[in-house]
Amino acid sequence: MVTTQGTTQNQGSVDAATRVRRCVQDDILSRGIMAKLTPTEFIWHDGTMIRWEDAHVHVLSHSMQFGSSVFEGIRCYKTPAGPAIFRLQDHVQRMINSCRIYRMELPYSAADLVTAACQVVDRNAIETCYVRPMVLRGYGAAGMVPFDSPVEVYIPCWPWGEYLGHGALENGVDAGVSSWHRVAPNTIPAAAKVAGNYLGGQLVKMEALANGFDEGIALGPAGMLSEGSGQNVFVVQGGTLYTPAIDGTLLTGITRATILTLARDAGIPVVEQPLAREVLYMADEVFLTGTASEVTPVRSVDRISVGTGTPGPITRQLQREYLDIATGAREDRYDWLTNVRAEAATAVAT
């Protein structure tokens, strides 16, 4: 029993709690959801390549103390023309915007960061990977005011498969609506991709896993649909594609923008508007989008089947087109791919 002071009186329940935790962890591991880092050799750090094992920060760096680390998540795909990074310029621009919101002065241009991302993938000689640029406030400031801490940039990359577990892209995942809400507009800016924002995401995700779901979908402060812990949400109803409007509670996803473009061009009607929770239970199709999750079908929400419980035709069509463009199987008609070797070579040449 937990008293109002938060102490556990019944020691017998500790063992039971540990058993439950282990069960949940085994279940999560067997579903392949808990991805461990796979080290690569080099990390780009402020213009030089350092070894993976040498990328340390001080425990008292500002970002460690206060969560002030801006970052991005980007995917690099193997294509017939060599590795290519998907929508790299857009990710770099979002990172620059996040820095502007937090008054972080980046000593690099967008073009510098594009080249650096390509250099680190090229140097590590991997073709399919996840790229994670990070802008940290380092060691110096003692309190919240960050200006005595230097701004440092790291760009690691590593191999990363299906974010939502084995078979997620093919078969879909089970989602649950979270008891945790997203932050309200004008509290912590949802459009900035900053480490501190992900405290809420962790609560959503851990709760979902503990309840046997693969992912959690959070509502905004007004009780309307917002986003997953690391994804935007889409719903198909009667042939129309719906997604919550950018309302200050969710990240302006780059995959979200990609899907909106592909859908409009395919003649699928698209609506961005506030959506009530129950829309998820009535939908013909639901899917999640994100760089890590790509386009992942949702087969159930709160144990209610979505449509027939299998990925629907519009989800399949958009998922296929997205992956085909990203992997070079279909023409890159929007100029979304940056060829890693060509871009890295420009840096060497200059």
Ligand SMILES: Cc1ncc(COP(=O)(O)O)c(C=O)c1O
């Ligand atoms: C909270 C959150 N929402 C949405 C997304 C999807 O964004 P993107 O498609 O740019 O990866 C992400 C992924 O980074 C995220 O962390």
